[in-house]
Amino acid sequence: NAGVTQTPKFRVLKTGQSMTLLCAQDMNHEYMYWYRQDPGMGLRLIHYSVGEGTTAKGEVPDGYNVSRLKKQNFLLGLESAAPSQTSVYFCASSYGLAGPREQFFGPGTRLTVL
Amino acid sequence: GENVEQHPSTLSVQEGDSAVIKCTYSDSASNYFPWYKQELGKRPQLIIDIRSNVGEKKDQRIAVTLNKTAKHFSLHITETQPEDSAVYFCAARSSGGYNKLIFGAGTRLAVHP
Numbered sequence: 063n064a065g066v067t068q069t070p071k072f073r074v075l076k077t078g079q080s081m082t083l084l085c086a087q088d089m090n091h092e093y094m095y096w097y098r099q100d101p102g103m104g105l106r107l108i109h110y111s112v113g114e115g116t117t118a119k120g121e122v123p124d125g126y127n128v129s130r131l132k133k134q135n136f137l138l139g140l141e142s143a144a145p146s147q148t149s150v151y152f153c154a155s156s157y158g159l160a161g162p163r164e165q166f167f168g169p170g171t172r173l174t175v176l
Numbered sequence: 177g178e179n180v181e182q183h184p185s186t187l188s189v190q191e192g193d194s195a196v197i198k199c200t201y202s203d204s205a206s207n208y209f210p211w212y213k214q215e216l217g218k219r220p221q222l223i224i225d226i227r228s229n230v231g232e233k234k235d236q237r238i239a240v241t242l243n244k245t246a247k248h249f250s251l252h253i254t255e256t257q258p259e260d261s262a263v264y265f266c267a268a269r270s271s272g273g274y275n276k277l278i279f280g281a282g283t284r285l286a287v288h289p
Binding site: 102103104106118163170 | 180182185207208210212218219220221222225227265269274275276277279280281282
């Protein structure tokens with residue numbers, strides 16, 4: 063099993079450009095999450111999904127959109143990138159069964175917006 | 177809103193010493209508290225977790241304690257080794273459901289030989 067994978071690993075954008083980050087998991091997890099990680103601020107939830115076709119806002123959703131057309135994939139879009147979106151982005155997934163479940167993280171995407 | 181505070185932000189110890197990282201959470205309904213280790217340039221990985229019906233859990237050199245009354249939980253690493261050097265994140269499960277986690281800001285642990 064590959065677990066949680068993310069593409070691309072690195073990306074440099076100019077202000078105003080758009081891009082999509084792809085997250086894929088092969089563990090048949092119902093729940094998927096997008097986080098951003100900035101120095102000294104831990105991991106902050108951007109958006110999450112509890113199943114195919116559903117998405118919801120997290121703690122810092124502004125400037126991002128998401129889609130989950132297939133259970134195994136969760137896409138994060140930046141329509142008009144800003145320097146404040148320079149960050150490391152992590153995707154995670156977990157089972158949706160009752161009770162707390164471990165979140166499994168992808169390897170991350172380092173995004174720089176100039 | 178929900179919040180998790182983590183201290184210290186950096187911790188430096190000698191190999192063989194113990195290390196303690198402390199977190200407090202704001203939502204009294206939180207019932208799950210995982211700890212993640214993140215090595216430089218790598219993904220966060222779960223190292224230990226505790227549920228609210230348990231006061232302490234141990235796994236070899238690492239242990240976690242939970243004080244629900246004080247809304248406080250801690251990570252203890254004994255006999256530290258250089259490979260323990262990493263950033264450690266505590267988290268609390270949000271009472272808002274869907275297995276959402278609220279993370280602390282992280283502790284950078286350096287273990288010196």
